[in-house]
Amino acid sequence: MLEVKDLVTAYGPVLALDGVSLSATAGRVTAVLGANGAGKTTLLRTISGLVRPKAGTVMLNGEDVTRSQVETMVHKGMAHVPEGRGLIAELTVEENLRLGGLFRRAKDGDSELARIYDLFPPLKERATRSAHTLSGGERQMLVVGRALLAHPKLLLLDEPSLGLAPRVVSQIFSLVRDLVDSTGLAVLLVEQNAKSALSIADTGVVLNLGRVVATDDAATLAADEGLRHAYLGF
Amino acid sequence: MQQFFDATLSGITNGVVFAAFALCLVLIFRATRIINFGQGAQAMVTTYLALKLIQNDVPYALAFVAALAAGFLLGAFVERVIVRPVETGPEINAVIVTLGIFIALVALAAIIFGNDLAAFPAAFSLAGLEVGGSTIALRPNDLFTIGAVLVAMAVLLGLFRFTSLGLRMRASAFNQEVAKLLGVKVGQMLTLGWALAGLFGSLAGLLIAAGTPIFPSYMDAVVIFAFVAAVLGGLDSFLGAVVGGLVLGLTSAYVSSYVGSELVTLAALAILMVVLLLKPGGLFSSSVARRV
Numbered sequence: 001m002l003e004v005k006d007l008v009t010a011y012g013p014v015l016a017l018d019g020v021s022l023s024a025t026a027g028r029v030t031a032v033l034g035a036n037g038a039g040k041t042t043l044l045r046t047i048s049g050l051v052r053p054k055a056g057t058v059m060l061n062g063e064d065v066t067r068s069q070v071e072t073m074v075h076k077g078m079a080h081v082p083e084g085r086g087l088i089a090e091l092t093v094e095e096n097l098r099l100g101g102l103f104r105r106a107k108d109g110d111s112e113l114a115r116i117y118d119l120f121p122p123l124k125e126r127a128t129r130s131a132h133t134l135s136g137g138e139r140q141m142l143v144v145g146r147a148l149l150a151h152p153k154l155l156l157l158d159e160p161s162l163g164l165a166p167r168v169v170s171q172i173f174s175l176v177r178d179l180v181d182s183t184g185l186a187v188l189l190v191e192q193n194a195k196s197a198l199s200i201a202d203t204g205v206v207l208n209l210g211r212v213v214a215t216d217d218a219a220t221l222a223a224d225e226g227l228r229h230a231y232l233g234f
Numbered sequence: 235m236q237q238f239f240d241a242t243l244s245g246i247t248n249g250v251v252f253a254a255f256a257l258c259l260v261l262i263f264r265a266t267r268i269i270n271f272g273q274g275a276q277a278m279v280t281t282y283l284a285l286k287l288i289q290n291d292v293p294y295a296l297a298f299v300a301a302l303a304a305g306f307l308l309g310a311f312v313e314r315v316i317v318r319p320v321e322t323g324p325e326i327n328a329v330i331v332t333l334g335i336f337i338a339l340v341a342l343a344a345i346i347f348g349n350d351l352a353a354f355p356a357a358f359s360l361a362g363l364e365v366g367g368s369t370i371a372l373r374p375n376d377l378f379t380i381g382a383v384l385v386a387m388a389v390l391l392g393l394f395r396f397t398s399l400g401l402r403m404r405a406s407a408f409n410q411e412v413a414k415l416l417g418v419k420v421g422q423m424l425t426l427g428w429a430l431a432g433l434f435g436s437l438a439g440l441l442i443a444a445g446t447p448i449f450p451s452y453m454d455a456v457v458i459f460a461f462v463a464a465v466l467g468g469l470d471s472f473l474g475a476v477v478g479g480l481v482l483g484l485t486s487a488y489v490s491s492y493v494g495s496e497l498v499t500l501a502a503l504a505i506l507m508v509v510l511l512l513k514p515g516g517l518f519s520s521s522v523a524r525r526v
Contacts, residue, residue, distance in 0.1 A: 048415065074417035086412045088405055099405050102398055103417030150416070 001026050001186040002047070002078075002154050007056035009039075009046045016042040018210040019056070024154060027184040029177065031201035031218065033194045033232055038207040040190040041083050044156045047188075048073050048080040060154065074103055079152035081143045083159050083190075089132035093123055096131050096142055100149030116145040119175075137168040144172070148179070154186045161193045169193065173200045194232035198222045206231050240371035241491035242484065247376040248442075248459075249483020250383040255438040255460035256467065256475035257387070258431035264470045265407040265427045266321070268328045269461070272312065272335030274453035276432055277439030279339055280305045281448060282347050284440060285354055294357055302436050309432020313425050343450040351447035360445045379441045386437055387476065390430070394472075403427060458499065459486065462506045468516025477517065481505070 002024040009017040016039045024030040032040050045051040047058050049070040058066045060076055073080070087096055094113070101112050117124035120141040126134060134142060140160055147155055157176070161169040177200040180187055191197035198204055201218040208231055214221060221227060228234055255273070262270045284301035288294060312335060320327045358374040394400035405413040406423035413420050442456055463482045467474020482502055489501040509517065 050411065050415070070414040071417055071419050074415065080415050082412065082415065086409070086415070088409045088412055090408045091401075091404060095401055095404075098398070098401060099413075099416050099418070102402060146416070 001061065002188065003057075003059040004043075004047060005057045005059070007043070007046055007058070008054045009042050009051055010054050011042075015210050017046060017053070017056075020207070020210070020212055021056075022205045022212065022215065024186045024188045026153070026186045027180060028202040029180055029187045029189055029200055030203045030205065031194075031197040032188065032190045032205045032207060033192075033197060033221075034207035035231065035233070036192065037209070039210040040192075040207055041158055042210075043207070044080060044082075044158050044188070044190055048078060048156060050080075050082075074150050074152070077151075077153035078156065079147035079150045079154070080156040081147050081158060081160070083162070085139045085143050087131045087134075087139055087142050087146075089130070091131055092128055093131050093134065093142060094127040097123070097146050097149060100146035103150070112149055116149060119148075120145050136164050137171070140164065140168070140172050144176075152185065154188065157187060157189045159190060159192060161191060161196060169196055173197070176200065194228075195222075195234045236368070237491055241487040243370060243372045243376070245484035245487030246480065247372075247379055247483070248487060249480035250380050251438050251442045251479075252456065252459045252463045252482050253476045253479025254383045254386065254434055254441070255456055256463040256479045257390070257472060258434035258438070259460060259464045260467070260469060260472060260475045261427055261431040261434070263464070265403075265424055266317075266328070268317075268325055268332065270312075270335075270428075270431065271329070271332045271457075272339065273332075273431065273435045274439070274457035275336045275339035275343075276305065276308050276312065277435040278448070278450060278453045279343060280308065280436040281354065281439045281443045281452075282343060282352075285352060285448065286347075288355060294355070298357070298440060301440055302433050305436025305439075306429045306433040309435070310425050310429035312432070313428035317428070318421075318424075340450045347450065349449060351449050354443040354446060354448045356445035375444055379444070382437065382441060386434060390434070391472070399426075455499070459483075459502055462502045465506060466509050466517055468518040471516070471518035474516060474518030 004023065005021050007017050007020045008015065020039070020043060022030065032043060034040055042051060046053050049068055053066065057064055060078060063076065065073065065076060068076070097113055097116060098109065101109060122138050123141055123145060126138065131142060160172055164172070173196055176187060176189070179185055189197055189201065198218045198221060204216060204218045204221040205212055206214040206221065206227065213231060214227055258273055259269060262268065280301040283304050284297040287297035287300060316335060317328050317331060320331050356375040358378050360373050360375055362369040363372050363374065394404060402413070402418045403423045403426065405416070405418055406420045407427070410420050438456065439453055443452065459482050460479065463478030464475050466478035466481060485501055485505060486498045490498050
C-alpha cells in the first residue's frame with residue numbers, strides 16, 4: 001500500500017527526517033511512535049506532500065508520489081487528518097463533511113453523509129452548527145468522518161488522542177480498529193500516546209530525532225522494557 | 235424633512251456602491267489576508283474601456299457587460315501573474331505590489347486616455363422621480379444602481395452558500411492547507427476569488443461613474459470610503475461590508491447635506507477612528523471564533 005524509502009526532510013539546516021523507511025499495508029494499523037520532535041508529524045506531512053523531501057521516495061500502490069501535488073493525493077486514495085484536527089471552524093459540521101467527498105464529484109452526497117452520521121450520531125445532531133462549537137471528541141469524529149467520505153485506502157492520522165479524555169481516546173482508537181478490520185483500510189497512526197496506540201496497532205515504528213530506531217510487531221514493542229523506557233515514556 | 239429625505243435617498247445610492255466595492259476588498263482579504271489597493275485602479279481601467287466602447291457606438295448594455303468581463307479577467311490576471319509570485323513571502327510584499335498596480339494603472343490610464351475629464355453616460359434618466367407632485371432625490375438611474383448591486387450580492391451569496399464551488403472557495407479562504415488535503419485546487423479558487431472581486435469592483439466603478447465625469451483617479455475617493463466600510467465591518471464579513479457601506483453612504487450624505495461637503499472625508503475617517511477605538515476588530519469580525 002504505502003512504501004516510504006530513505007526519506008530525508010529538512011527545515012533549513014535542521015534535518016527533521018534523516019533516512020526514514022517504513023511501510024503500511026491494507027487491513028493493518030501501523031503506529032509511528034516517539035517523543036516530541038522525533039519527526040512524526042513531519043513524516044506524515046512529507047508523505048502527503050505538504051512538505052517536500054530532500055531525498056527518498058514515497059510509493060503509493062506502486063506509484064511514485066514523492067513529487068505529487070497535495071491536492072491530487074486524495075484522488076490516489078490517501079487521506080491525511082492533520083495534527084490539531086484540521087477542521088474548518090468557520091464552516092458548519094455538515095459543510096466540513098461535504099468537503100470530504102466533494103472531489104469525487106459523485107451524486108451520492110446525501111447517502112454518504114447518512115453513512116457517516118450513522119457512524120458518529122453526535123455529528124448528526126450538530127449538523128447545522130458551526131464546527132467550532134464541537135467538543136474535542138466530536139471534532140475528532142468530524143475529521144475522521146470527513147476523511148472517510150473520501151473513500152481512502154490509506155488513512156494518515158496525526159495525534160488523534162491530543163487533548164482528549166482517556167475514555168474518548170479509547171473510543172476513537174477502537175473505532176479506527178473496527179474500520180480497519182471491516183474495510184481493509186490501511187492506517188498510519190502517529191502518536192505520542194504510545195501505550196494506547198500500541199494496543200490497537202499491528203506494527204509499531206519508533207522514531208527518534210528523525211531516525212527509525214525500531215520496527216516490530218506492536219506486541220513485541222510493548223513488551224520491550226528498555227525501548228519503552230528510552231523512547232516511549234511508559 | 236425634505237432635506238433629510240433627499241439626503242437619505244442619495245446616501246443609500248452611494249452606500250450600495252461603497253458596499254459593493256467593500257465586498258470586493260473583503261473577498262480578497264478573506265482569502266489572502268491582504269488589501270488589494272489596486273482594486274480601484276482596476277475598476278477605473280474597465281470603466282474607461284466601457285466609455286471607449288460607448289463612444290464607438292457599442293450599445294450601453296453590451297459595453298457594460300464587456301467592462302464587467304474585463305474586470306473579471308483583469309482580477310484573475312493580477313492574482314495569477316502579479317500577486318501569486320510574491321505570496322509566499324511576508325504579506326507586506328503583496329500589499330506593496332498591489333500599491334504598485336494602483337500607481338502603474340493610474341499612470342498608464344493617464345497616458346492612454348489622458349488626464350482630462352471625460353463624461354461617462356448614465357444607463358437611465360438622471361431626472362429626479364416625481365412623487366406626489368414634488369421631485370425627490372431618487373432618479374431612475376439610482377434605482378438601476380441599487381438593483382444591480384442587490385442582484386450581484388444575491389448571486390454572490392447564492393454562490394457561496396449553496397454551491398459546491400462556493401464551499402470550496404470558502405474552505406480555501408479559511409484554511410488553505412486543509413482544503414488542499416481534501417483535494418480542493420486552492421490556487422484556482424484564489425484566482426477565481428480575485429476575478430470575482432475584479433468583477434464586483436468594475437460594477438461599482440461603472441455605477442459610480444454614471445452621469446459624472448471620469449478621470450484616471452476618479453475611483454480614489456470611492457476606495458477610501460469602501461476601505462473604511464470594509465474595516466468597519468471587520469474586513470472578513472460580507473454582511474459587515476454591506477452594513478459598513480450603507481453607514482458610510484448615509485453619513486457622507488448627511489454630513490454633506492447639513493454640514494458641508496468638504497467635511498465628508500473627515501467624517502468617514504472620524505467614524506473609522508471611533509469604531510477602531512471601541513471595537514478594534516470591526517463590527518462584524520469573526521476573528522474571535524477564528525482563534526478557537
